[in-house]
Amino acid sequence: MTxxxxxxxxxxxxxxxxxxPEREAGLRASLRSLVRRTHRDxxxxxxxxxxxxxxxxxxxxxxxxxxxxxxxxxxxGLLVPTGGHATVLGHVPWQRExxxxxxxxxxMGNRNQLQWDIPALDSFELNRAIYRIPDAEFRAxxxxxxxxxxxxxxxxxxxxxLSLGERMKAEIAAALLHRPQVLxxxxxxxxxxxxxxxxxxxxxxxxxxxxxxxxxxxxxxxADVQALCRRVVVIDxxxxxxxxxxRELSSRYSPHQTISVTLDDQAAELSAYGxxxxxxxxxxxxxxxxxxxxxxxxxxxxxxxxxDLTIEDPPVEDVIEQVFAGSATTVEVTR
Amino acid sequence: xxxxxxxxxxxxxxxxxxxxxxxxxQIQFQYxxxxxxxxxxxxxxxxxxxxxWSTVARSQGxxxxxxxxxxFAAYYIVWTLVRNMNIVFTPYGWEExxxxxxxxxxxxxxxxxxxxxxxxFAGWKFVAILLWLPIAAVLTLIFRxxxxxxxxEAAVFLVAIWGAFLIRTxxxxxxxxxxxxTTRVSALYDLYxxxxxxxxxxxxxxxxxxxxxxxxxxxxxxxxxxGYPIEVLATDLSTAELLTGLLIQAGWVLASxxxxxxxxxxxxxxxxxxxx
Numbered sequence: 001m002t003x004x005x006x007x008x009x010x011x012x013x014x015x016x017x018x019x020x021p022e023r024e025a026g027l028r029a030s031l032r033s034l035v036r037r038t039h040r041d042x043x044x045x046x047x048x049x050x051x052x053x054x055x056x057x058x059x060x061x062x063x064x065x066x067x068x069x070x071x072x073x074x075x076x077g078l079l080v081p082t083g084g085h086a087t088v089l090g091h092v093p094w095q096r097e098x099x100x101x102x103x104x105x106x107x108m109g110n111r112n113q114l115q116w117d118i119p120a121l122d123s124f125e126l127n128r129a130i131y132r133i134p135d136a137e138f139r140a141x142x143x144x145x146x147x148x149x150x151x152x153x154x155x156x157x158x159x160x161x162l163s164l165g166e167r168m169k170a171e172i173a174a175a176l177l178h179r180p181q182v183l184x185x186x187x188x189x190x191x192x193x194x195x196x197x198x199x200x201x202x203x204x205x206x207x208x209x210x211x212x213x214x215x216x217x218x219x220x221x222x223a224d225v226q227a228l229c230r231r232v233v234v235i236d237x238x239x240x241x242x243x244x245x246x247r248e249l250s251s252r253y254s255p256h257q258t259i260s261v262t263l264d265d266q267a268a269e270l271s272a273y274g275x276x277x278x279x280x281x282x283x284x285x286x287x288x289x290x291x292x293x294x295x296x297x298x299x300x301x302x303x304x305x306x307x308d309l310t311i312e313d314p315p316v317e318d319v320i321e322q323v324f325a326g327s328a329t330t331v332e333v334t335r
Numbered sequence: 336x337x338x339x340x341x342x343x344x345x346x347x348x349x350x351x352x353x354x355x356x357x358x359x360x361q362i363q364f365q366y367x368x369x370x371x372x373x374x375x376x377x378x379x380x381x382x383x384x385x386x387x388w389s390t391v392a393r394s395q396g397x398x399x400x401x402x403x404x405x406x407f408a409a410y411y412i413v414w415t416l417v418r419n420m421n422i423v424f425t426p427y428g429w430e431e432x433x434x435x436x437x438x439x440x441x442x443x444x445x446x447x448x449x450x451x452x453x454x455x456f457a458g459w460k461f462v463a464i465l466l467w468l469p470i471a472a473v474l475t476l477i478f479r480x481x482x483x484x485x486x487x488e489a490a491v492f493l494v495a496i497w498g499a500f501l502i503r504t505x506x507x508x509x510x511x512x513x514x515x516x517t518t519r520v521s522a523l524y525d526l527y528x529x530x531x532x533x534x535x536x537x538x539x540x541x542x543x544x545x546x547x548x549x550x551x552x553x554x555x556x557x558x559x560x561x562g563y564p565i566e567v568l569a570t571d572l573s574t575a576e577l578l579t580g581l582l583i584q585a586g587w588v589l590a591s592x593x594x595x596x597x598x599x600x601x602x603x604x605x606x607x608x609x610x611x
Contacts (some may be wrong), residue, residue, distance in 0.1 A: 018609065020459040079608075084540025104443070111436035111439065115362075125354045128346065135344060
């Protein structure tokens with residue numbers, strides 16, 4: 001865990017339970033609910049704890065309904081928790097102090113804050129006023145962000161004329177003009193094409209490098225997380241399943257690696273080396289226990305004329321799936 | 336990139352107002368034709384009232400309870416401007432605001448959202464007034480209103496229309512915030528708007544209403560969002576009545592703002608308890 005004085009985000013046993021009305025289908029149930037309403041408690045987040053150090057970029061992973069967005073909303077002050085505590089930059093988020101709101105930003109991929117009918121440049125002006133950004137600083141940062149995101153021409157068009165990806169870039173630019181120290185990003189690349197995703201990723205990495213901003217990011221695109229975050233927090237059913245490095249996650253939850261090998265021999269029998277995943281035209285893929293990969297590779301090199309050989313970890317998506325499938329009750333905190 | 340440098344620009348709340356009002360003007364100018372159609376549509380209502388009352392006045396020998404056809408014309412022409420000042424953020428807009436996440440966006444900013452609504456609709460007024468002038472001129476030519484306006488009345492009117500705007504903004508915000516508790520609000524809104532229609536002076540001058548309705552209107556805020564500003568310009572109020580009206584308006588502005596601020600705090604607490 002990170003040392004107490006060097007923490008931007010501290011979350012301790014944070015919990016959020018929603019009370020939702022419940023009734024069965026049908027007229028009788030409907031009439032009964034007029035007299036006696038029944039409710040059900042939905043535990044969206046349960047006893048979540050983690051610390052994030054200044055400048056750290058952390059991926060927050062989990063399936064739909066895992067509690068990611070609820071946690072982000074609590075940390076950005078939109079929801080009040082029903083249990084536990086959290087501080088961000090020394091503030092209790094849900095007290096929504098202006099000093100806090102000026103230093104953070106929440107970017108939600110599927111929500112738009114820019115004015116629809118006017119160019120983004122005009123919306124930027126509103127943010128300049130709201131966040132009291134001095135003129136020179138505003139111009140410098142705006143121009144820098146516009147250049148980094150390559151949206152010089154786009155910001156002059158009415159937002160309604162922009163594509164989804166272009167709009168998202170403009171949204172991100174607007175959200176960062178006040179140079180927030182903490183960024184909460186909820187699916188910032190959702191619905192965007194691969195090129196656009198890449199550009200936004202590299203922009204966020206650059207922003208983090210230049211300004212040392214702390215970021216907590218949720219995304220269903222593992223490429224986002226792999227490109228930006230060394231550390232991941234995995235959450236499911238409202239509880240943390242894993243908190244540690246992405247690399248450690250792979251080795252912990254996937255005891256196998258894949259050896260891809262190309263041989264001159266197009267009919268080699270390799271089942272003695274590992275589980276054969278595929279074999280076609282001299283190219284073979286073998287699943288091998290991680291601790292045996294070096295030895296198996298050496299044996300293959302010795303036994304065959306090997307044209308090419310690579311060893312790969314399984315895709316992170318598969319690892320995460322493994323985490324959800326195998327550890328519904330285990331909590332792994334490796335930091 | 337080159338965007339106006341040099342001049343020092345406003346920040347903080349004055350900046351928010353300046354930028355938002357400018358934005359509203361920009362947006363309204365983009366939709367000039369739609370705005371005109373909207374304004375013309377809005378004219379239909381007072382013109383109907385005007386034709387009805389003028390006809391009644393003429394058939395009764397020139398006036399209804401002392402109000403002549405020319406005075407009716409004055410009343411309903413000023414009505415068209417005051418009606419424009421009455422356009423504020425609709426209570427029906429809250430559900431959409433919550434559902435589309437716009438409210439969340441507003442809440443993570445360090446400025447109370449009421450400021451956007453006041454500034455945006457205030458900016459809109461400048462365009463509406465500009466577009467209204469030729470319509471008022473045409474109505475004046477057709478209906479020949481009787482105006483007798485002195486400087487004090489003109490000055491009070493200029494203040495009173497903005498007072499009306501502020502009171503209605505706060506009242507409709509209060510009404511709209513019911514959405515935080517339930518989305519089945521149509522019946523409540525209908526009740527409110529009917530009461531407002533009858534007791535504000537919108538349907539007919541309050542002087543024509545029964546005494547008890549006049550008394551009721553005096554203690555409710557509706558009159559100060561509609562009938563009072565019209566009477567300032569279109570009827571002959573005494574100086575005491577002019578100034579008392581302004582004072583009562585100020586009272587309603589303060590009271591409705593305080594109540595809005597209070598309910599807003601509770602509403603945000605509710606929103607942040609249940610989410611969206």
